[in-house]
Amino acid sequence: MNIASLAPLAVVLPILGAALTFALNRNPVAQRVVSIGFLSLTLLLECWLLASVWTAGTASVTLGGWQPPFGVVMVVDQFSSLMLVVSSVISLAVLIYATGQGMADGDREAPVSIFHPTYLILVAGVSNAFLTGDLFNLYVGFEILLTASYVLMTLGGTGPRIRAGVTYVVVSVVSSVLFLIAIAMIYGATGTISMADLAIKLDGLDPGTRNLLHVMLLVAFGIKAAVFPLSFWLPDSYPTAPAPVTAVFAGLLTKVGVYAMVRTETLLFPGDTLNAPLMVVALLTMLVGILGAIAQSDIKRLLSFTLVSHIGYMVFGLAMSSVAGLAAAVFYVAHHITVQTSLFLVTGLIERRGGSASLDRLGGLAKLSPLLALLFFIPAMNLAGIPPFSGFLGKLGLLQAGIALGTPLSITLVVGGVVTSLLTLLAIARVWNRAFWRKPEDADYPAPILKDTAAVGLLPRTMVGPTAALVVFGVALTVFAGPLFQLAGNSAEQMLDRTAYIHSVLGGNAKVPEIAAPQSLQGGGK
């Protein structure tokens, strides 16, 4: 039996776990055990999938016995399995952190009977979005994860969370409606919604219609991925949620949008029809996002703005549609999921130890808790792209690909990328100087808890442990950057080639259409 046929379990296991935890809502201990157990099982399965795809290549599973162009398929290739593994590592770490927080605080902030099932449903939605080979099923995956995220966002129902939740829900629903309209129009134009089949049939469409469908999908995914003109909702809504929820949102939700963009750009609309506008959008996302970050005085808001800004790098890599650019983008996605999540988890710890996440109230944390300072410093430098770390390697890959492409626009983006990286360092250094280095009494309104040097109990091991594990995982991405870059390069080649994907779904006889502008494939070899 082929291992890939177990792929649907990556969706089914978390849903089963959710059902069980829901049934066990009177028993918090059993809930914790079940949810952590099911997520660990999912992670193991996904590692196995990644290993099998690495050796055996792309594989697909048809669900319910319906033949490919009609039924829903799930496709496991190197990109999707890499995303699955990274996302499960993140969600497992955040789950343990949240459990630790719940045990330490008595679950006032996050009612545990709701939290665990919703969280597992969120994971199922993310896995579904990564695995699916069907456009409408992708929509369903998005809706599963979004509906779960609405609940997590407004957990506890306090005033600020409800206010933030309203913006978030309305914007997400509008983007989903746009996505659904795009699906309907694609079905109207081609008569299919299976992605492999679409890759063949979209090719025969009139260029005007094709561009219309392309732009509709990009706008829908652009809202979800928080790309600049459509990113205003993110810094407005993320910071108010509980720390673990913000962490998992920041790591995963926008990246699912990026994943969908990468998938549709490479599989459905290859060639460079919209590359120039995408590059402009990437540049604006990077610069506007990071300038917003510099203005903030709340660490969570600052990090949300850097999140928006760094989505620009991924869009840049995608917009080059060269193997080198796409490989760097894939690498960058894996790096950014890890680093951004660990930074938000550390911010949760800062909030506990310092009593606030506002830079006007913090000071002297480096002396109060050197471990916390270390946990913040490593991912922060990683995010800013300081040399040994994976952030530097990812950015370097992007810049090399940009220079290899050599158009004036890509060179502008290379410059913009460097500037953004420096400004990220500036924003992060401000946090470091204020929250960690200055004396507590130098803060404008120092939080009273900063005087209490003995309050070690504020940092429970169950919360520091997963955070430290994620930081170590981030460093491991640096140490094993070679194999990871090779994996990213392989998946970029496969995605731009499309043959493996289409053949695995539709059988080896399916004819893969020529890409309209083959010269875009030669932009730099890695």
Added chain:
Amino acid sequence: MSVNLTLLIVMGVLYACGIYLILELSLTRVLLGLMLMANATNLLILATGGYAGLAPLFNKSTDPRDYNDPLPQALILTSIVISFAVTAFMLGIIYRTWALARQDDIQDDAEDRRVAKTPSFDAEDDSVVPEETSEFPVTAVTEAAKEGGPQ
């Protein structure tokens, strides 16, 4: 593919009303707008199914071309269920907003307002330091050197 004109006009009107309502400040109207847009989209999906036909229940003696396209209907069913869940959730949020703030309007983000009001001059980052604040001030070091110098 033939298209039903009535369906298209109804769809257009629903979209127009939906978009108008979404731009309102009142949350209840925003919710109504979202519901109208979701239903307009359902009509759009229905329209992509092409001509009206028999219910797609398999019968060997029927010509396949007499059947309706079943896929759009399956899609609409899914989308109705999803928009039902989201509408229920939105209603919950709106009720909660009312319970907390006694108003139905979308509220501003207080932190956003605060950041917007913050002047670009930041006392800690930008001001000229008027006096020596270091633990090892330059003047003390030079004085010590002068005192120690002649010996």
